[in-house]
Amino acid sequence: MMFPKSSVKTEAELKEILGFFDKLSDQTIRDLLVYGIEGVHHTKENNVRKITNQDLYNAEVNPLNQLMVFLSVFDPMDGDTPVVAKAKKMISGNAPLAVVSAVNPFTSDTQTEKGEQLSKIINDARTKFIMGEIDEAGWNKAVEEWTKGGGDKVIEEYNAQYTLVKKE
Numbered sequence: 001m002m003f004p005k006s007s008v009k010t011e012a013e014l015k016e017i018l019g020f021f022d023k024l025s026d027q028t029i030r031d032l033l034v035y036g037i038e039g040v041h042h043t044k045e046n047n048v049r050k051i052t053n054q055d056l057y058n059a060e061v062n063p064l065n066q067l068m069v070f071l072s073v074f075d076p077m078d079g080d081t082p083v084v085a086k087a088k089k090m091i092s093g094n095a096p097l098a099v100v101s102a103v104n105p106f107t108s109d110t111q112t113e114k115g116e117q118l119s120k121i122i123n124d125a126r127t128k129f130i131m132g133e134i135d136e137a138g139w140n141k142a143v144e145e146w147t148k149g150g151g152d153k154v155i156e157e158y159n160a161q162y163t164l165v166k167k168e
Helices: 011-026 029-033 054-060 062-067 082-097 109-130 137-167
Strands: 042-045 048-051
Touching: 011 029, 029 062, 054 062, 109 137
Parallel strands: none
Antiparallel strands: 042 048
């Protein structure tokens, strides 16, 4: 996360913001943001939580996921089908293998402006390639379209910021 000096003027303001995020990392707050209030949105038996009213949960708890610093949505819940339980276990097991993107701390004006269109080009081509609707030449054509449509500018902007940070 980045906090521009133009928005956060003093060290005291920064500490206040960081304090807020620190509180969001607390296990009690994380549980509240994921499951809601025990007895209202869920019950807990043998360390397994069960949503008591899905409509209320969807209306009052799901929107709070946007505040999550760390999502623990892969905890088992009563009512999970065997497939969902297995998927949650597999996803949680993959966490140690995750590779963090080097561009996460950076911003790209082009990505902000054209990201949706650029993602659509690649996502559509990926799906078509996997489905056998396009071959490698078709994939390369999509990558070229992405590059000319602004992808090269996105790369340039990220590289410039990365180079700046590497010098510091």
